[in-house]
Amino acid sequence: MRKYPSRLWVLVLLLALGLLPLFAGEYYVNLSSQMLIAMIFASSLNLLVGYAGLTSLGHATYLGLSAYSSAWLGIKLGLGHAFTAPLAMALTTLVAMVFGWIALRATGLGFLMLTLALSQIIWGLAYRWVSVTNGDNGLSGLTRPTLPGIDLNVSANFYWFSLVVTTLCVAVIYQFANSPFGASIEGTKHQARRMSAMGYNVWVIRWITYVVAGFFGAVAGLLYVYFNKYIHPSVFSIATSAEVLLCVIAGGASTIIGPMIGAVLIVFLKSFASAYIERWTMLMGFVFLLIVMFLPQGLVFAQWPSWLQFKGKGHSKSSGLGVKS
Numbered sequence: 001m002r003k004y005p006s007r008l009w010v011l012v013l014l015l016a017l018g019l020l021p022l023f024a025g026e027y028y029v030n031l032s033s034q035m036l037i038a039m040i041f042a043s044s045l046n047l048l049v050g051y052a053g054l055t056s057l058g059h060a061t062y063l064g065l066s067a068y069s070s071a072w073l074g075i076k077l078g079l080g081h082a083f084t085a086p087l088a089m090a091l092t093t094l095v096a097m098v099f100g101w102i103a104l105r106a107t108g109l110g111f112l113m114l115t116l117a118l119s120q121i122i123w124g125l126a127y128r129w130v131s132v133t134n135g136d137n138g139l140s141g142l143t144r145p146t147l148p149g150i151d152l153n154v155s156a157n158f159y160w161f162s163l164v165v166t167t168l169c170v171a172v173i174y175q176f177a178n179s180p181f182g183a184s185i186e187g188t189k190h191q192a193r194r195m196s197a198m199g200y201n202v203w204v205i206r207w208i209t210y211v212v213a214g215f216f217g218a219v220a221g222l223l224y225v226y227f228n229k230y231i232h233p234s235v236f237s238i239a240t241s242a243e244v245l246l247c248v249i250a251g252g253a254s255t256i257i258g259p260m261i262g263a264v265l266i267v268f269l270k271s272f273a274s275a276y277i278e279r280w281t282m283l284m285g286f287v288f289l290l291i292v293m294f295l296p297q298g299l300v301f302a303q304w305p306s307w308l309q310f311k312g313k314g315h316s317k318s319s320g321l322g323v324k325s
Helices: 001-025 026-051 061-074 081-103 108-128 155-177 180-190 193-196 203-227 238-251 258-276 281-296
Strands: none
Touching: 001 026, 026 155, 026 203, 026 238, 026 258, 026 281, 061 081, 061 108, 061 203, 061 238, 081 108, 081 203, 081 258, 108 155, 155 180, 155 203, 180 193, 180 203, 193 238, 238 258, 238 281, 258 281
């Protein structure tokens, strides 16, 4: 019987989000679109940080690669979005397969440093490979996809498009996390040696999770470049990776709603604080410090309904940065 209230709440929330453009101004509609993109990006990283226990400082690689690939294929080769989108996601996922194979040679701090090093390689290439990326000038003059009877250049239409994509992505991530494979991922987080002794290939489980996280990072990258119609090498910077990691930790890892709340908070602070405070990054650091000191498990609490919690069937009573069951 618990299914029905949870589904009802989801429908009410989606209805409220769907009606937002009818009451909000264009600025807030665009801001909400950015929040939806950040939600996908943060949810993808949460697969690693919250679920597999692998903290990455290089997740910006997949958002940036997808965005740049789509832009380059469209500008240089003249391909339409129907071709550039799947090609960009395929290329980004392939890179995630290779980078995951390298980074997962280590765990803990070693894994974090390897992801950082790999992302800095791509960041350097983006600035230096001028013939492909246009260097510090970036790629501009980009367009949004055209859907039958829908002009995505209209802010409200793009918001609804982003809402649909975000809903689908979060639903798939939720199902992935609550599948038997999702339970095995969490097993590698808490009891890697025991999982290995039971016959599970811990490395392969983590690698698949890394690749899936890279894929959803690529989806966020496509929406990012569609929204901005411009892409710059700074998208690969450590600041981008740190921001999305902050979204996950601030909201609450190992929960479905936590990274989404964190994404809303960070995008809101960036948009509003930067307009009034010159050193707005200090404010973000202060807010993060308060969360770590007083809400170390994030903004999501244990009393949230179980349907909102990003847990597999075998979830233990404590999930580190996540919520307690």
